[in-house]
Every structure is written in structure tokens, then in C-alpha cells.
Amino acid sequence: MSLIKRYHNRKLYDTASRSYVTLEQIARMVRDGEDVRVVDHESGSDITSLVFMQILLEEQKRVGELFPQVVLLRLLRSGEDTLDALRERLLAAFDPQGFLHHAVRRRIRQGVEQGEISPPEAEKFLRMWFGESPLEESPAELSSSSGKDTLEQLQAQLRALEDELQRLQSSLQTSQTFTAERQSPGESRSKSGGY
Numbered sequence: 001m002s003l004i005k006r007y008h009n010r011k012l013y014d015t016a017s018r019s020y021v022t023l024e025q026i027a028r029m030v031r032d033g034e035d036v037r038v039v040d041h042e043s044g045s046d047i048t049s050l051v052f053m054q055i056l057l058e059e060q061k062r063v064g065e066l067f068p069q070v071v072l073l074r075l076l077r078s079g080e081d082t083l084d085a086l087r088e089r090l091l092a093a094f095d096p097q098g099f100l101h102h103a104v105r106r107r108i109r110q111g112v113e114q115g116e117i118s119p120p121e122a123e124k125f126l127r128m129w130f131g132e133s134p135l136e137e138s139p140a141e142l143s144s145s146s147g148k149d150t151l152e153q154l155q156a157q158l159r160a161l162e163d164e165l166q167r168l169q170s171s172l173q174t175s176q177t178f179t180a181e182r183q184s185p186g187e188s189r190s191k192s193g194g195y
Contacts, residue, residue: 001015001034001035001037002015002029002034002036003037003052004038004039006038007041008041012026012038012051023051023058024055026051027055030055038050047172060180064122078118101130104130105126106127108122109122
């Protein structure tokens with residue numbers, strides 16, 4: 001993986017070749033299949049997406065209408081929700097396995113946060129479906145694969161996982177109702193002096 005550092009003067013420095021590079025050279029590296037990571041020299045923050053967007057904007061200038069004006073106008077007017085939805089759709093289109101993996105992890109985390117499932121159950125599901133257990137996002141998601149069979153398998157696994165989460169939620173609600181019903185008669189007996 002090539003590590004590119006961006007300095008405060010906006011110059012881009014390739015640490016592997018020990019030379020300055022242009023956006024066009026970075027685009028060529030990416031097109032050649034090379035993994036590229038761009039970090040801000042001062043803060044160390046990852047700005048790869050920002051640089052890739054700059055590359056796309058430069059291509060917009062050179063090629064002409066890479067993104068139709070009406071699309072850009074609607075994106076700007078629609079706000080952040082539409083941009084989030086667009087980001088999700090692009091991720092699903094270009095990395096379906098990573099998208100499903102991310103969606104399952106997010107749903108499991110929500111289930112834990114909302115008390116629908118316990119952390120040990122969540123870890124059990126993650127281990128069962130992905131061979132891993134931490135609930136935090138791992139930096140290396142599953143390697144991307146574009147096969148139709150893989151996507152269908154992951155979709156089936158996601159549906160099965162959602163069904164299991166629903167079953168657990170129903171079981172939890174039933175358990176809570178049962179516990180509440182058992183406590184109610186005991187409370188009335190102790191109040192009436194039955195015990």
C-alpha cells in the first residue's frame with residue numbers, strides 16, 4: 001500500500017518513492033490496482049476519500065459533465081440524508097459483501113444498545129456468521145468479492161440473522177411478560193396477607 005502524505009501547502013508526497021506526486025499520478029496508481037492511503041502530515045488523519053473526491057472533480061473539469069448538473073443540484077438541495085443514502089447505495093454496488101457485513105454488524109450493535117440481545121449473544125452471532133466476535137468495527141472488513149453467489153449467500157445469512165434477532169426479541173418480550181405476571185400475583189398475595 002502506498003502511503004501519501006499531504007502537507008499544509010497541499011503538496012502530496014509518496015513515502016515509498018520519496019517524491020512528490022500529483023492527483024493524476026495518484027489516480028493512475030489506483031487505476032493500476034495499487035492500494036493508496038493519503039494522510040494529513042500534521043494531524044495524521046486519513047484523507048483518502050477527500051483526495052479521491054478531488055481527483056473526481058479534476059476529471060469533471062477535464063472531461064466535462066462527469067456528474068450532470070441536475071444531479072449535483074438535487075444532492076445539494078436534498079441535504080445530508082440523501083448523501084448518506086447515496087453513500088450506502090454506492091457501497092452496496094461496489095462492495096456488496098462489505099456492505100452486508102457492515103449492515104449486519106450495525107444491526108447487531110443496535111440490538112445490543114436497545115437491549116434486544118445481550119452482548120454474549122451478539123458475539124455468538126458474529127462468531128457464527130463471520131468468524132469474529134468484537135462488536136467494534138474492524139479496520140479490515142471482509143475482503144471484497146463480487147460474485148453473485150457470494151452476494152446471495154450473504155443476503156440469505158442477513159435474512160437468517162434478522163429472523164434470529166426477531167425470535168430473540170420475541171423471546172425476551174415473552175420472558176418479560178411472564179416475569180411481570182409472576183410478580184403481580186405474588187405482590188397481591190403478600191398484600192392480602194396470604195403468606
